[in-house]
Amino acid sequence: MDWTAMLEAQAKGGFKLLGIVFVIIVPLMIIMELAKAAGFFDWLANKMLPHTQKIGLEKESLLPLLAGLFVGISYGGGILITEAKTGLIAKKQIFLVVCFLALCHAIIEDTLLFMAVGANALYFLTTRFLLAVLCTYIFSLLINKFNFWNLKEYA
């Protein structure tokens, strides 16, 4: 095994990864904070809630959901970590967002990537999205019925 090349890949790749995360997460958080303050998020959440509530997702979960869905699971997850510290988000919501985003995230980047190797974008997008909706719905029902891992509590 070529240790020099491996260490070089770790160092170079590590710095590149951090650079990308920084360049995305800092502007994203600033834009999201401004969108919240300007009332844009409330407006959008009110439009989305009637649909997301059907699969158990409440208002406090929509910000990480949108960030994860369009930008990537790391960013949605990062926001969830920050939000979870405020203690205002229910454990059930965290679990459901994680479930949804685990199956369906970064839909723009991922779809473009696979289109580049000849995959059908429509099949790719719809199967992933519908699967996430279905699994989130099933977990929401299961949590309401059995309250496993005490997920109905607040974090």
Added chain:
Amino acid sequence: MVMASFNFTNTAKIGLNKGVATFVALTKIMIPVFAIVTFLKFTPVLPAVADFFKPFMKIFGLPGDAALALVMGNTVNLYAALAVMGSIKLSGAQATIMAVMLGISHSLPMEITIVQQMKSKFITVFLLRVLTSLVLGIIMKEVLIG
């Protein structure tokens, strides 16, 4: 849509602080996982795992070489999987089947470690992604190839 009045500079500063805090939180999680996965990429472990899975690719209507793309995608990331996909001959249907499977389940060490910070059990998210990926691979094969 109602525009609320707010202090732009202060709000942007709050966002900046939250952004940096989230960056620090993500860094602590991502760097160790990245170092381990990069190390793994330099060992013969991943091709060996792929060899083991080769005979099972028929279930999804895929050639045996597709196993390496699935293993690389699930352990390293989608870019590593795409590099392999580019080097094997796939029909449009096969590319779509692989895309669906990899879309659902990829970069597992990195992504599950991140979501695990919210006390989501590693095994739950792992099984959810891997099992649904396998099931949809079979369904997509039936739909697209028959």
